[in-house]
Amino acid sequence: xxxxxxxxxxxxxxxxxxxxxxxxxxxxxxxxxxxxxxxxxxxxxxxxxxxxxxxxxxxxxxxxxxxxxxxxxxxxxxxxxxxxxxxxxxxxxxxxxxxxxxxxxxxxxxxxxxxxxxxxxxxxxxxxxxxxxxxxxxxxxxxxxxxxxxxxxxxxxxxxxxxxxxxxxxxxxxxxxxxxxxxxxxxxxxxxxxxxxxxxxxxxxxxxxxxxxxxxxxxxxxxxxxxxxxxxxxxxxx
Numbered sequence: 001x002x003x004x005x006x007x008x009x010x011x012x013x014x015x016x017x018x019x020x021x022x023x024x025x026x027x028x029x030x031x032x033x034x035x036x037x038x039x040x041x042x043x044x045x046x047x048x049x050x051x052x053x054x055x056x057x058x059x060x061x062x063x064x065x066x067x068x069x070x071x072x073x074x075x076x077x078x079x080x081x082x083x084x085x086x087x088x089x090x091x092x093x094x095x096x097x098x099x100x101x102x103x104x105x106x107x108x109x110x111x112x113x114x115x116x117x118x119x120x121x122x123x124x125x126x127x128x129x130x131x132x133x134x135x136x137x138x139x140x141x142x143x144x145x146x147x148x149x150x151x152x153x154x155x156x157x158x159x160x161x162x163x164x165x166x167x168x169x170x171x172x173x174x175x176x177x178x179x180x181x182x183x184x185x186x187x188x189x190x191x192x193x194x195x196x197x198x199x200x201x202x203x204x205x206x207x208x209x210x211x212x213x214x215x216x217x218x219x220x221x222x223x224x225x226x227x228x229x230x231x232x233x234x235x236x237x238x
Contacts, residue, residue, distance in 0.1 A: 047071050085138070185216070
């Protein structure tokens with residue numbers, strides 16, 4: 001694996017240093033988020049916390065948010081926890097050889113959006129309205145380094161992701177409770193609406209709209225109204 005680094009623009013003598021087994025994207029985001037006075041890699045309630053700012057615990061998770069559920073449930077009993085998750089609005093794909101030298105670089109046609117976070121939030125949906133919990137989506141520009149491993153990732157012809165690197169944070173969106181979750185709903189939704197309506201108005205795939213509806217229902221933002229043919233209908237909770 002290539003050595004974890006922080007982009008030069010983010011480096012400073014006061015910023016945290018990457019820890020063992022920490023990927024370059026996680027390390028760079030921790031450095032970007034760090035403020036003077038923050039505690040770094042602080043043990044709290046038997047857990048290692050990325051950053052501690054006064055009485056706020058800040059956890060940065062680049063993927064598999066559901067894997068944090070047990071840890072968050074323990075911490076939220078007595079602590080405020082802020083979860084930070086990046087979504088790549090722009091991604092550059094860099095293929096590398098066995099010596100970690102670049103073979104080519106191209107821009108991915110895929111563009112991430114804030115709503116993509118709901119694919120990951122399904123595993124944390126029961127925590128979304130916890131009074132001690134908040135989360136933040138960072139829309140980023142990233143590099144994804146891929147190396148060739150025959151027999152793996154057959155859809156990519158054997159090219160697997162080696163690591164992700166932060167180029168720039170483009171935008172931030174913070175969610176605290178049901179009121180902020182409700183702001184993620186697009187305007188112009190019919191009443192009641194289906195996930196097909198949600199997908200159309202938000203301009204997202206229906207698979208994401210379904211996960212979004214599930215999370216918003218668990219977050220008490222929308223409720224089930226009934227059925228329209230084979231589709232469940234929802235109504236926004238006043």
